[in-house]
Amino acid sequence: MTGGLAMGTFDVGSTMMLDTLLPMAAAGQWPPLALPSGAFALAAVNWHSVLFLLFAALTCGFAVAVVAADNVVRMALYLVFSLGSAAGLFFLAGAEFIGAMQLMIYVGGTLVLLVFGVMLTAQAPFVSIKPSSSDRTLAAVAGASLLALLLTAVFSVDAWRGPGAGVVPAPSATPLGMALVGVRVDDAPAGSPVTGRSGYMLPFEIVSVHLLVVLVGAAYLARAKRRKTPRAIDAVASSEPLDRVAAQVRAPGSPSQAPGAANRTAGGSSSALVGGGR
Amino acid sequence: MADFLIGFGLPGWLAWLIAALVAAVLILNIIAGGALAFIWAERKIAARIQDRLGPTRTGGRFGWLQSLADGIKLLAKEDLMPDGADGLLFRLAPYVSFCASFCAFIALPFAFDVVGQRLNVGVFFVVAVLGLEVFGVILAGYASASKWSLFGAMREAAQVVSYEVPLGMCVVVPVMLAGTMDLVTIGEKQAGWFTSWYLFHDPFTFVIFWIYVTCAVASVNRAPFDLAEAESELVAGFHTEYSGLRWSFFFMAEYGSMFLVSALAAVLFLGGWNGPIPLATLAGLSEGTGDSAAYFVRLLGLANLIGKATLGVLFMMWIRWTLPRLRIDQVMTTCLKYCTPIAAVMFAGAMLWQLLLPAGLFPGWRRPAGEIREGWLEGPGGSAVGHGASVGAVAPTGDGVLATRSPR
Amino acid sequence: MDMPACHGVLVPVLALNPFTDPIGVIHYLVVGAVLFTAGVACMTLKRNALGVLMGIELVLNGANMNFVAFSSPYLRADGAPTLGLDGQVIALFVILLAAAEAAVALAITLNFYNNHATVDVDRADDLKG
Numbered sequence: 001m002t003g004g005l006a007m008g009t010f011d012v013g014s015t016m017m018l019d020t021l022l023p024m025a026a027a028g029q030w031p032p033l034a035l036p037s038g039a040f041a042l043a044a045v046n047w048h049s050v051l052f053l054l055f056a057a058l059t060c061g062f063a064v065a066v067v068a069a070d071n072v073v074r075m076a077l078y079l080v081f082s083l084g085s086a087a088g089l090f091f092l093a094g095a096e097f098i099g100a101m102q103l104m105i106y107v108g109g110t111l112v113l114l115v116f117g118v119m120l121t122a123q124a125p126f127v128s129i130k131p132s133s134s135d136r137t138l139a140a141v142a143g144a145s146l147l148a149l150l151l152t153a154v155f156s157v158d159a160w161r162g163p164g165a166g167v168v169p170a171p172s173a174t175p176l177g178m179a180l181v182g183v184r185v186d187d188a189p190a191g192s193p194v195t196g197r198s199g200y201m202l203p204f205e206i207v208s209v210h211l212l213v214v215l216v217g218a219a220y221l222a223r224a225k226r227r228k229t230p231r232a233i234d235a236v237a238s239s240e241p242l243d244r245v246a247a248q249v250r251a252p253g254s255p256s257q258a259p260g261a262a263n264r265t266a267g268g269s270s271s272a273l274v275g276g277g278r
Numbered sequence: 279m280a281d282f283l284i285g286f287g288l289p290g291w292l293a294w295l296i297a298a299l300v301a302a303v304l305i306l307n308i309i310a311g312g313a314l315a316f317i318w319a320e321r322k323i324a325a326r327i328q329d330r331l332g333p334t335r336t337g338g339r340f341g342w343l344q345s346l347a348d349g350i351k352l353l354a355k356e357d358l359m360p361d362g363a364d365g366l367l368f369r370l371a372p373y374v375s376f377c378a379s380f381c382a383f384i385a386l387p388f389a390f391d392v393v394g395q396r397l398n399v400g401v402f403f404v405v406a407v408l409g410l411e412v413f414g415v416i417l418a419g420y421a422s423a424s425k426w427s428l429f430g431a432m433r434e435a436a437q438v439v440s441y442e443v444p445l446g447m448c449v450v451v452p453v454m455l456a457g458t459m460d461l462v463t464i465g466e467k468q469a470g471w472f473t474s475w476y477l478f479h480d481p482f483t484f485v486i487f488w489i490y491v492t493c494a495v496a497s498v499n500r501a502p503f504d505l506a507e508a509e510s511e512l513v514a515g516f517h518t519e520y521s522g523l524r525w526s527f528f529f530m531a532e533y534g535s536m537f538l539v540s541a542l543a544a545v546l547f548l549g550g551w552n553g554p555i556p557l558a559t560l561a562g563l564s565e566g567t568g569d570s571a572a573y574f575v576r577l578l579g580l581a582n583l584i585g586k587a588t589l590g591v592l593f594m595m596w597i598r599w600t601l602p603r604l605r606i607d608q609v610m611t612t613c614l615k616y617c618t619p620i621a622a623v624m625f626a627g628a629m630l631w632q633l634l635l636p637a638g639l640f641p642g643w644r645r646p647a648g649e650i651r652e653g654w655l656e657g658p659g660g661s662a663v664g665h666g667a668s669v670g671a672v673a674p675t676g677d678g679v680l681a682t683r684s685p686r
Numbered sequence: 687m688d689m690p691a692c693h694g695v696l697v698p699v700l701a702l703n704p705f706t707d708p709i710g711v712i713h714y715l716v717v718g719a720v721l722f723t724a725g726v727a728c729m730t731l732k733r734n735a736l737g738v739l740m741g742i743e744l745v746l747n748g749a750n751m752n753f754v755a756f757s758s759p760y761l762r763a764d765g766a767p768t769l770g771l772d773g774q775v776i777a778l779f780v781i782l783l784a785a786a787e788a789a790v791a792l793a794i795t796l797n798f799y800n801n802h803a804t805v806d807v808d809r810a811d812d813l814k815g
Binding site: 046048049052056059060063064066067072075076079082083086089090092093094095097098101102105106109110111113114116117118120121130131135136138139140142143146147150151154155159160161163175176179180184186197200203207210211214215217218219221222225 | 707708709710711712713714715716717719720721722723724725726727728730731732733734736737739740741743744747750751754755757758759760761763766770771772774775777778779781782783784785786787788789790792793794795796797799800805
């Protein structure tokens with residue numbers, strides 16, 4: 001509660017730096033416009049920046065790894081690391097509640113769901129589906145042009161280029177909670193022309209109902225169904241050639257499915273959870 | 279600690295680095311040393327409950343060095359990996375599990391302001407990071423290239439994820455009582471005699487504590503919820519194919535998580551680092567009076583918290599060797615049909631209690647008369663929002679928070 | 687802060703001593719741009735339906751990074767306007783809606799898998815022609 005950066009014991013370091021850096025910034029001497037001649041002068045290491053670079057490298061690196069990987073399970077793992085590092089970035093930006101939310105809901109919920117889906121569908125033929133080379137070229141061109149466009153837009157606004165403020169009072173989650181209930185207790189951001197801001201009670205309620213609807217819908221869509229004709233997945237599990245499988249699936253009223261196939265299916269039902277020991 | 283080091287003339291950034299490293303190493307040692315002690319305790323408790331003696335040879339009559347012998351044995355074991363296993367994932371899984379367990383200790387306070395990082399959203403962070411341990415389990419189960427490991431991993435992941443819901447609801451009740459998610463503040467508010475602990479705050483919180491215990495035991499996959507590593511069914515579940523040091527990482531993660539949820543229960547419900555009798559206050563010491571007195575008070579608080587967390591871990595061991603294991607459908611039934619509705623109803627009850635009887639059943643006995651909520655800021659117009667500036671119990675009706683300030 | 691425009695886009699990044707200078711908004715925006723592009727490339731490239739879903743998650747996270755960067759008072763010089771709380775609330779809702787959308791997308795994928803025994807999106811051509 002000394003009013004330092006939300007980094008606990010970093011307070012003293014940042015205060016020291018502030019005494020030297022802010023006057024220099026005010027006098028226009030900091031940051032230098034050219035490369036510093038004396039290599040990396042470790043007179044004072046800004047750990048906030050170092051940690052930011054670390055987390056940013058992890059996030060971007062693992063995001064590129066998701067694109068580059070072929071094995072879907074590894075893709076899921078790289079995505080977990082990437083989004084976890086993104087949560088670290090949120091913490092460094094002072095959005096502690098959003099960082100914790102990212103960890104709990106995105107990484108701990110959405111990605112667990114995704115990994116479950118990957119496990120259920122990661123049968124041997126589908127673990128690595130390689131795209132064709134023309135697709136790769138198209139993706140490379142699209143990605144490169146999009147990145148160039150976005151970076152140009154990012155660097156085009158001068159107001160965003162300056163360095164950060166440094167020392168700001170540690171954030172509290174209470175204004176966010178109050179805003180979600182409909183009461184705005186935070187001050188309007190400095191220099192902002194906004195007056196009369198609204199609470200977020202209506203979007204909060206809408207999202208609650210939305211999540212309920214999604215819960216019911218997803219449970220209904222992915223339910224285990226009783227089938228008269230063999231499912232494609234059952235026939236595949238009974239190791240028949242794929243053409244006959246397709247013919248069987250498209251012709252209703254075909255012979256009954258292999259009795260043991262139900263135990264080997266791995267999709268859509270909770271049999272993977274319950275039937276494993278039977 | 280950074281201030282202490284700067285007093286020696288170290289530059290600020292180096293002081294911060296050393297302070298951070300010391301904190302990290304300390305936490306690592308707590309987990310590892312704790313695991314060592316708890317493994318020995320588990321074997322002794324299991325033995326006594328089963329009417330036998332347990333380790334009695336290594337290191338004297340009580341087998342003190344049994345854990346060390348186990349560690350040496352694990353180090354010396356052959357490092358196996360199944361033939362069809364995905365090498366990277368197989369090697370990575372124990373470390374992912376261990377990292378999740380370790381990271382949650384960052385936000386856990388061991389005494390007043392003895393915390394790795396004092397987060398305003400401490401509770402949220404700890405619960406969120408605890409839920410990340412499931413990735414290590416899933417990876418281990420998948421990468422082992424064995425049907426039984428995969429089933430064990432899927433069952434455990436389903437169980438942990440399902441129990442996060444009632445766990446979250448249980449954890450919200452002390453947050454609501456304290457008005458903040460900051461673990462240090464929650465512990466502070468329970469200072470005094472043991473009657474000011476949130477456990478004894480109201481009957482709803484009392485029930486919520488026991489629901490929390492159930493959900494916490496399920497979250498760390500301890501018996502009676504340990505069907506994922508059921509020795510009689512799945513060999514060893516997701517860590518069947520792991521041997522030696524890799525397996526010991528999973529075990530450290532499990533004992534670390536047990537200690538963590540116990541310590542979290544202690545901070546949230548059992549007063550944290552405040553003992554049942556406020557010895558320090560009675561002796562006239564407090565954190566503000568001089569350095570040595572402050573260190574002594576903090577040391578006392580540290581001992582209190584570690585003692586309570588250890589009692590929680592021993593309690594978990596007790597019920598492991600007493601109760602039979604639950605089936606997966608029983609686990610899911612307990613979560614969805616019992617824990618979640620009861621937690622929801624108790625949460626509503628605690629909310630009403632807080633609204634109607636904010637000072638407790640016996641005003642003046644249990645709760646301090648003045649309660650100033652952290653973070654209730656003043657509005658831009660300069661007038662206090664809600665009851666931020668008022669001293670005295672929150673008025674029950676008609677003067678509620680939302681009525682004093684319009685949304686626009 | 688008058689940086690000569692002719693120095694192009696790399697001056698702010700190169701001129702920054704990564705160990706001493708405080709981080710500004712622009713660094714977060716670059717990370718957000720990279721995440722977004724990686725997500726779009728993932729959506730374009732992957733034939734596995736779950737890979738496409740991962741691309742969607744990356745895109746949403748890139749957008750969230752931007753929102754959080756613009757809302758943070760740490761990353762601006764003193765007195766600069768920020769989105770403040772609104773940015774954080776929007777990021778929160780994006781996370782919630784991404785979770786909902788991932789659940790539905792996964793349910794659709796599982797349904798598709800049950801019916802066609804594959805998660806290859808190139809094989810989803812029953813309605814073709």
